[in-house]
Amino acid sequence: MDLNRLWQNTQEEFKIAVSEATYQGILAQTRLVSLKNNIATIGCSNTYFCELIEKRYYSLIKEVIDRQTKKNNSLVFVVDFQEKKEKKEKLGPLFKIKKTLSFDKKNNGFSSETGLLPYYSLDTFVVGPANNFAHAAALGIIKNPGGAYNPFFVWGGVGMGKTHLIQAIGNAITEQHPQLKILYIAAETFTNELVSALQNKTITKFKKKYRTCDVLLVDDIQFIAGKEYSQEEFFHTFNNLYLSGRQIILTSDRKPEEIQPLEDRLISRFMGGLTVDIQPPDFEMRLAILKQKSKERNISVPEETLSFLAETIKSNARELEGALSQLVNKAQSSNQEITPDYARTLFGFKKKQLRRISSRSVLAKTANYFSFKTKDLCGKSRKAELVIARHIAMYLLRKDLSLPLVKIGELLGGKDHTTVIYAIGKVEKQFSVNQNLRHQITTIRKSLR
Ligand code: ADP
Ligand code: MG
DSSP, X not given: OOHHHHHHHHHHHHHHHSOHHHHHHTGGGOEEEEEETTXXXXXXXXXXXXXXXXXXXXXXXXXXXHHHHTSOOEEEEEEOHHHHHHHHHHHOSSOEEOSOSSOXXXXXXXXXXXXXXXXXXXXXXXXXXXXXXXXXXXHXXXXXXXXXXXXXXXXXXXXXXXXXXXXXXXXXXXXXXXXSOEEEXXXXXXXXXXXXXXXXXXXXXXXXXXXXXXXXXXXXXXXGTTOHHHHHHHHHHHHHHHHTXXXXXXXXXXXXXXXXXXXXXXXXXXXXXXEEEOOOOOHHHHHHHHHHHXXXXXXXXXXXXXXXXXXXXXXXXXXXXXXXXHHHHHHHHTTOOOOHHHHHHHHGGGGGGGOOOOHHXXXXXXXXXXXXXXXXXXXXXXXXXXXXXXXXXXXXHHHTTOOOHHHHHXXXXXXXXXXXXXXXXXXXXXXXXXXXXXXXHHHHHHHHO
């Protein structure tokens, strides 16, 4: 098979294996320079990409090339100047700003009728393993408000996209069901309005406002914890709407049962419908979010810098967005070219986050979480709980450490690499629908940092 054909087939497989953003931004920028004596030399456009691709995608590229050539190959990554030169000519200057960053506040203000911000849309909401369950439920609600998912309770840490998601649901319902009355409110505003209504003796008006809508979206409901009067009023509002089949959507920074102090009757109401969580985004989602934000703001930042940010800032979408703005603004004002090195000077303090986690600690922490010994985790027993723990360890070794499949198999008691692929696939599939599993993985991940 000639090199071009082989690489074309390989690229087709990459498209299936990774997200669109990763493919376009990273893997599509590579070239098979040569394949001799079972050594495949892969050309990348610069040293940063060489390191990134080797670290993250070595085993994927190897698997695909091995399958195509039916041989066991090794990979070498080189900076491919020829490729770089061609691309520079095609792309022109590396960095340009086409428009100012800020939104036009006048056109994007809250709607006084619904409290919604029109620019929050599902079209700009990046979906990945961390939030696809919440996204799927959102689509169901938009189709049939007041249907099966009522109330819909979304929880997750700050900056995970809860407000974006529920605002987008509100906007989509406004569009698709114009006859419905929609109301979005932050729980804090609900409380403040209630206090003024009591002071001004306008409580009847207040009650009417909240009890006559068809879709009520309350953001950050944890705010009513410890506020007796707000809880009382919200309980009656909730019942009123719920019993007449209206849709209620709530967000919170924690699960219903962890909102304290909160009356039990409210906790059980909140849990009576569909409760989903949004988890921190993985690398591919972070990269996709950065691309989405660059696109929305009409700025172009080189791929390698976006991947650097996605690698470095792992917490949440809000921080990613903040870092992107900061980077672009600073580069603009100091007339600097945006490169990973420049980004590193700004976010150098984040380097600590890049600390490498060892495979030994992944095994130890996973075993510890399930109260097993590492020796048993890496052993042969087929006890159900051990098998699950083993699958999770394989998943983490692959996702967080990018270890080759063969190496993972070796670490976990000499399993074949196809067993490892099967296990990781199984966890991946379950990750978006099984909250218990997601919780287990998140807890183990936290203990590794
Ligand atoms: P939360 O309400 O969970 O604290 P927000 O909804 O305010 O988070 O999100 C913070 C910022 O990150 C917003 O600008 C939002 O548009 C963006 N964001 C969060 N998640 C996503 C996502 N999945 N796709 C695109 N943008 C996102
Ligand atoms: Mg919010």
